[in-house]
Amino acid sequence: MSFQVHHPQSVADAIALSQQFGDAGRFIAGGTDLVIQINRKRQTPAHLIDLNRLDELAGIAQTPDGFAIGALATHKAVERHPPFQDALRGLVEAARVVGGHQVRNIATVGGNIANASPAADVVVPLLALDARVSLVGPRGARTLALGDFLLGPGRTAREAGELIDCIHIARLPQRSATAFLKAGRRKAMEISVVCVAARLTLDDEGRCAAASLALGAVGATAMRAGEAEKALVGRVPDDAALRDAAQAAAAACNPISDVRASARYRRLLVEALVPRALRICVTRIREGRT
Structure with missing residues (x-):
């Protein structure tokens, strides 16, 4: 199929073009998902x-x-951002396993969120960090919790003409740490199982003051x-507490069986x-690497 590419010079121009083209238009940034969908004829934008x-x-x-x-912002920028290397290390770990170097150099955080894949790696630590999504559109600006923005596979709360402006995350308190783990056939260039x-x-006594x-x-x-988080708060994170959290998390999820896993x-x-x-x-906090 053929399409016309437009290069707005401002956010306002981009929003105006989206209003003009309606369902026939699509925003594109890195294009690592959209180009594949166009090639497979799952998306057929004219603009x-x-x-x-x-x-x-x-x-x-x-x-x-x-x-x-x-x-x-690209995944490579997140991966290399100096202030993310300590308490926000989990975000770096997620960005590092998105595709290969070529993909991370062009794939954007906003595109990863807007694509709304249930297996999007960077979305998961952002969700754990209580990230908020800032949007701008024909009716002005608004902000949503990331969990409220994601509605289903490929579905978000983004309204017609809106685009994602930025993603806000709060600075973590002292004695905090993050971590990200991914199970797949490979560590990168692979959709998460x-x-x-x-x-x-x-807290100062080694008990869990907050967990996500x-x-x-x-x-x-x-x-x-949520129930797994509640199972941790107020407790020393020993084997029993972690086991309770793990069981609560497994009970809360609702996975499907597909070609990659049951x-x-x-x-x-x-x-x-x-x-x-x-x-x-826990190790990162105790070793002071946050």
């Missing part, structure tokens, strides 16, 4: 609105309470394991990966 000249969407900036990751992100904060667990490829969207195997992976990720967090 592509190229966002790559919108430099204001490409950076990673510190904010008073955390960080704003521009929608056009299951992936797990953990965020843990310990996010799971990928085990439901219609990446998900938080539902039962995915639940077993969740039960194995959750305590492993939490132990990594």
Whole structure:
């Protein structure tokens, strides 16, 4: 098929073009998902609105309470961003296993979120970090929790003409750490069979002050394991506490069986990966590498 490519010079121009073309237009940035869908005729846009000249969407900036990751920031930029190398290490670990180097150099965080794959690696640590998605569109700007933005496979709460502006994450308190683990046939260039992100904060007595667990490829969207988080808070993260959290996380997920793994195997992976990720967090906190 043929399509026309447009190169807006501002966010306002991009939104106007999207309004003009309606369902016949698609935003494109890295294109690592959209180009494949076009080649397979799953998407047939008549107009592509190229966002790559919108430099204001490409950076990673510190904010008073955390960080704003521009929608056009690449996975390689996240992987290499110096402030992410300590307490936010889990985000780096997820970005590092998205495709190969060529993919990470062009694939964008905003595109990964907008694609709404249940197995999107970077979405999982962002969910564990309580990320918020900032959108701009014909009716102005708004912000949604990432968990509310993701509605199902390939479905989001993005309205007609809206584009993702940036993703906000808060700075973590002292004695906090994150970790990300992925199970697949390979560590990279492979869709996750299951992936797990953990965020843990310990108090001065070594008890869990706050915990967050996010799971990928085990439901219609990446998900938080709320009951597993509750099983940790107020407890020393010993083997019993981690086992309880793992069992609660496995019970909460709703995986499918497909060509890559059975539902039962995915639940077993969740039960194995959750305590492993939490132990990594505990080790990082105790060794002061946060």
